[in-house]
Amino acid sequence: MELFKPEFGLVFWMFVAFLCLYFILAKFAWPFIIKSMEQRADLIDKGVAYAQQAKANLDNAKAEADKVIAEARNQQAEILREAAKMKTQIIEEAKATASAEAQKVSEAAQVSIEQARRESEKQLKEEVSELALQIAEKILRANMRSDAAQKELVNKLLNEVETKN
Amino acid sequence: MKKVITAIVALVIVGLMAFGYMSASRHAAEGHETKLDPKEVIFEHLGDAYGWEVPFSHHYRIPLPIIVRDNGGSWHCFLSSRLADGQEYDGFKIATEGEHKGKVVSTDGSRPLDFSITKNAFGIFIAAILVILMVFSIKRWYKKHGMKAPRKGTALLEVVVDFVYTDTIRPIMGREAPKYAPYLLTVFFFILTMNLLGLIVIFPGGANLTGNLAVTLVLAVCTFLVTNLTGTKEYWKEIFWPDVPVALKCPLPLMPIIEIFGIFTKPIALMIRLFANMMGGHMVVIVFILLIFIFGANSLAVGVGTSVFSLAFSLFMLLLDTLVSFIQAYVFTILSTMFISMAHVKHHVQVAVDKE
Incomplete structure (x- = not known):
């Protein structure tokens, strides 16, 4: 049967065609195609790894940022508290200084009042003693108009001196 | 719509x-x-011819060159249309009966050396050119677009290349894959293209290429040569002195004989498998179509009734053959890959052999 008997001419042409096809493709096409395909597979793999890495980094960055923000908030609260504390302290201090100053001023005032009082007292005393002297002089003058009285006084004084000695 | x-x-x-x-x-x-002779019609369609038939004409054939060397040693080259309808030309004719029926013979009945570009030879060239166009279209894409993924037809081809290379050749061959991949990929695409061309009924197709023993013979011989010419020392040692009890190989070389048979049966199995699958598919389709005419010869009504049936079945068979085209191309490639990789054993490992 013809179908089961390979025809020589056909075998020959098939062989020629197949060898030509093989050499053309093996030289110019397949190595390039295989290389390109593998390169692209590599590229895609690398791209996926890179994307995953980037995503992880991004997630990390978010966490980091959250941490920093929280820290900043804490710090802010701390600073505010400090400021409040400082404010009260300053007020306290100011109050204390003010009261101390007031004390001093009032003390000084008292001292000066005292001085003034003393002075006025002294003056008053002097005036009073002068007045008393004048009064005494007047009284004396009035009493010493008579000679008898003068003599008596002299005597008396003399007696006194004598008793003293 | x-x-x-x-x-x-x-x-x-x-x-x-x-x-x-x-x-x-x-x-x-x-x-x-x-009278309708089904057997003749079937073998006419499955066999080779010196011209390419066209639809709706029983006489006109696309002429193809006939190249013959007569017994005197001189070459003759002319178009097949010169021999149409039993004409003689230059001392040659197409035999109508006898041993060389349908072939070019001398007028005295002897067969010359026939290198004609027959229908099948021409179909092989068309398939080869198609494969070159397809493969270079992938290459052109990579040249032009670099790392961008291919689109449309190129993408389809690339998926097939990727399937054959990355999923089949590389896992089996390992590090040696790039060295043998060009051969295996060429074999795959050539067989696939020839299979699919055989399913198209009009001009560029219609030649029963892979259903012809000559074609599968060449492919099987190529795999045989690649396998045995690149075989390692270990491979030959396992054939002539395999790792079996000495009694099995010393006085009577039982295992070596079996192994040597194995060398030849593997490519022969490749050859027969592809040939029988493709020829069988074509034959079933033709038989279904012929049924219309066999029944139609009796009465028109029966013929019309049968035609609905036959068309449905032959359509189904053609779809199945499309699948088989792919599967057989793949099977040929994967078995060639395994034979070649088995010839490259580095040290003694038990390889699971799929001899089918």
Whole structure:
């Protein structure tokens, strides 16, 4: 049967065609195609790894940022508290200084009042003693108009001196 | 829209059927085809020819060059149209009966050395050119677009290349894959293209290429040569002095004989498998179509009834053959890969052998 008997001419042409096809493709096409395909597979793999890495980094960055923000908030609260504390302290201090100053001023005032009082007292005393002297002089003058009285006084004084000695 | 398309397709089919009946009955009336010989029709369609038939014509053939060397040693080259209808030319004719029926013979009946570009040879060239165009289209894409993924047809081809290379050749061959991949990929695409061309009924296709023993013989011989010419020392040692009890190989070399047989049976199995699968598929389709004419010879009504059946079945068979085309190309490639990789054993490992 013809179908089961390979025809020589056909075998020959098939062989020629197949060898030509093989050499053309093996030289110019397949190595390039295989290389390109593998390169692209590599590229895609690398791209996926890179994307995953980037995503992880991004997630990390978010966490980091959250941490920093929280820290900043804490710090802010701390600073505010400090400021409040400082404010009260300053007020306290100011109050204390003010009261101390007031004390001093009032003390000084008292001292000066005292001085003034003393002075006025002294003056008053002097005036009073002068007045008393004048009064005494007047009284004396009035009493010493008579000679008898003068003599008596002299005597008396003399007696006194004598008793003293 | 869908209904309109269905209606158009149905009308075209009915029209073609009517046309076929008309021409068939006219031929019958003219006495050209007095009796239908199914066997002859089948083998005419499966076999080779010196011209390429065209639709709707029983006489006209696309002429192809005939190249023969006569017994005197001189070469003759002319177009096959010179020998049409039993004409003689330059001392040659196409034998109508006898041992060389359908072949070019000298007028004295002896067969010359025949290097004609027959229908099958021409079909092989067409397939080769198609493969070159397809493969270079992938290459051109990579050249032009670099790392961008291919689109449309190129993407389809790339998926097939990727399937054959990355999923089949590389896992089996390992580090040696890039060295043998060009051969295996060429084999795969060549067989696939020839298979699919065989399923197309008009001009660029229609030649029963892989269903021809000569074609599969060449492919199998190539795999045989690659396997055995690149075989390692270990491979030959396992054939002539395999790791079996000495009694099995010393006085009577039982295992070596079996192994040596194995060297030849593997490519022969490749050859027969591809040939039988593709030829069988074509034969079933032709038989289904022929049923129409066998029954139609009795009465028109029976013929019409059968045609619906036959068309449905042959359509199903053609779809199945499309699948088989792919599977057989793949099987040939994967078995070649395994044979070649088995010839490259570095040290003694038990390889699971798929001898089928």
